[in-house]
Amino acid sequence: MTHDEMTHDQTVARDGAREALLSALEPHLSPGAAGWLSEARERIAAAPEAAATALPAVGRRCGRGPLRAEGTGWDGWSVDDAARVVLLLELPCTGDALAARLTDLYRYGDAAERRGVLRALAVLDAELGDGALPLVHDALRTNDTRLVAAALGPYGGARLADHAWRQAVLKCVFVGVPLAVVDGLARRADAELARMMADYARERTAAGRDVPPDVAGFLDPPTAGTRSPESPESPDQKV
Amino acid sequence: MRIFDPHIHMSSRTTDDYERMHAAGVRALVEPAFWLGQPRTSVGSFVDYFDGLVGWEPFRAAQFGIRHHCTMALNPKEAGDPRCRPVLELLPRYLEKDGVVAVGEVGYDSMTPEEDEVFAHQLALAVDHDLPVLVHTPHRDKAAGTRRSLDVVRESGIAPERVVIDHLNEVTVGLVADSGCWMGFSIYPDTKMDEDRMVAILREHGTERMLVNSAADWGRSDPLKTRRTGEAMLAGGFTDADVDQVLWHNPVAFYGQSGRLVLDVPGEPTDSGALFAGNSVLRGGRA
Numbered sequence: 001m002t003h004d005e006m007t008h009d010q011t012v013a014r015d016g017a018r019e020a021l022l023s024a025l026e027p028h029l030s031p032g033a034a035g036w037l038s039e040a041r042e043r044i045a046a047a048p049e050a051a052a053t054a055l056p057a058v059g060r061r062c063g064r065g066p067l068r069a070e071g072t073g074w075d076g077w078s079v080d081d082a083a084r085v086v087l088l089l090e091l092p093c094t095g096d097a098l099a100a101r102l103t104d105l106y107r108y109g110d111a112a113e114r115r116g117v118l119r120a121l122a123v124l125d126a127e128l129g130d131g132a133l134p135l136v137h138d139a140l141r142t143n144d145t146r147l148v149a150a151a152l153g154p155y156g157g158a159r160l161a162d163h164a165w166r167q168a169v170l171k172c173v174f175v176g177v178p179l180a181v182v183d184g185l186a187r188r189a190d191a192e193l194a195r196m197m198a199d200y201a202r203e204r205t206a207a208g209r210d211v212p213p214d215v216a217g218f219l220d221p222p223t224a225g226t227r228s229p230e231s232p233e234s235p236d237q238k239v
Numbered sequence: 240m241r242i243f244d245p246h247i248h249m250s251s252r253t254t255d256d257y258e259r260m261h262a263a264g265v266r267a268l269v270e271p272a273f274w275l276g277q278p279r280t281s282v283g284s285f286v287d288y289f290d291g292l293v294g295w296e297p298f299r300a301a302q303f304g305i306r307h308h309c310t311m312a313l314n315p316k317e318a319g320d321p322r323c324r325p326v327l328e329l330l331p332r333y334l335e336k337d338g339v340v341a342v343g344e345v346g347y348d349s350m351t352p353e354e355d356e357v358f359a360h361q362l363a364l365a366v367d368h369d370l371p372v373l374v375h376t377p378h379r380d381k382a383a384g385t386r387r388s389l390d391v392v393r394e395s396g397i398a399p400e401r402v403v404i405d406h407l408n409e410v411t412v413g414l415v416a417d418s419g420c421w422m423g424f425s426i427y428p429d430t431k432m433d434e435d436r437m438v439a440i441l442r443e444h445g446t447e448r449m450l451v452n453s454a455a456d457w458g459r460s461d462p463l464k465t466r467r468t469g470e471a472m473l474a475g476g477f478t479d480a481d482v483d484q485v486l487w488h489n490p491v492a493f494y495g496q497s498g499r500l501v502l503d504v505p506g507e508p509t510d511s512g513a514l515f516a517g518n519s520v521l522r523g524g525r526a
């Protein structure tokens with residue numbers, strides 16, 4: 001990824017995502033907040049460095065409550081998540097330059113900003129390639145459930161290698177991130193993940209502890225390694 | 240008793256402390272950036288420390304029902320170290336963060352020319368970023384250090400009501416009372432300042448512009464000293480309203496000048512910051 005011009009498809013993808021996010025945000029934003037957001041968009045489009053001061057201000061400017069957007073693929077998003085993604089879609093760069101910019105914003109971001117960057121990766125997937133994968137790995141090294149969950153969105157779900165992805169799913173169980181937030185769980189769950197879950201369940205049982213319901217979903221029937229809780233009948237699993 | 244500890248270094252404390260603090264009534268706190276007990280040798284150490292103050296530590300606090308905020312600065316003990324000086328260039332970025340409610344701890348350790356420069360520079364940053372300032376006063380040569388700190392604050396042009404001068408005692412409180420700055424007191428388990436002497440100071444100087452903190456860190460200290468001071472106030476004839484003013488309303492008013500305090504209860508529906516609250520720390524998850 002070294003190109004520096006967006007393709008037509010990439011521009012269309014950004015426009016579509018921006019429009020959908022702005023309409024989901026509309027009921028949440030006061031006129032003042034909406035005005036601030038559109039000014040911040042203009043500032044970033046004109047000079048991407050402006051994102052470094054706009055991103056940290058999003059929570060106090062736009063609010064932090066849950067985004068009401070059922071069935072949109074943004075379950076669990078907050079208002080500030082959506083507003084940050086809207087801002088990031090204005091970055092006037094693509095490919096490696098975009099990955100470098102996102103990496104800087106993540107590196108010097110607080111936890112909420114980092115989550116915003118992780119949320120944006122799915123929309124920008126085609127522009128980034130694997131360029132933002134180190135951010136996903138960084139988030140998965142933390143014990144912050146907000147970051148672990150955001151790292152397992154569609155970008156991480158599509159691009160993490162099998163071993164890293166399985167470890168991340170198991171980590172969710174350990175730190176208490178519901179597996180419902182793992183994008184594409186049914187598609188990617190495989191026999192090895194089922195084995196890991198079964199071993200974990202055995203450890204819990206041996207210790208006289210209960211097995212979390214999310215894990216139990218992998219054990220029914222106990223030997224069927226390729227089942228997943230999201231879609232027990234799903235036939236197309238990677239093995 | 241509702242408590243806001245305006246100065247406590249939680250990164251050095253355990254989850255047991257968070258539990259005991261919550262049980263004692265602590266619902267909000269400010270963790271000032273300070274030194275670690277030994278010198279840092281590179282800017283990278285500060286970046287990781289600052290990341291913790293706006294990342295992991297607020298997350299950890301929220302698991303125990305406590306709102307965590309912080310202040311950021313290059314602290315006086317490391318201000319003279321050329322290896323740390325470039326931190327000043329990083330600060331503008333961190334001073335924009337949501338959880339950062341003041342510039343601090345700034346001030347003097349040994350009262351050197353380097354410390355003068357760094358102190359004045361950071362007061363200017365506070366004005367630029369529209370933030371209040373937390374000023375540490377030195378433990379050695381305290382009265383002279385306090386006087387000189389007040390001079391530097393005055394020269395900077397920052398409004399005195401946006402400044403707290405911390406770690407005061409019977410000798411230094413009067414100077415600060417006259418300056419219009421807020422007065423901070425760190426209550427320690429040793430002889431520097433204790434809760435009964437604090438009550439005597441409140442009796443003499445009143446409860447306005449007064450902040451009481453535990454300053455608990457990796458040294459000998461007690462995160463419940465705020466609570467103990469509240470109890471000593473009640474035993475000494477102060478009312479519940481006086482205690483609430485000193486231990487809650489005053490810190491809220493002082494740090495509220497940042498416009499960035501968040502005082503809702505972590506884990507409640509309005510709190511998007513911890514969608515899966517109560518897990519990774521409480522369950523001991525070490526994944």
Ligand SMILES: [Zn+2]
Nearest residue numbers: 271273344454
């Ligand atoms: Zn301190």
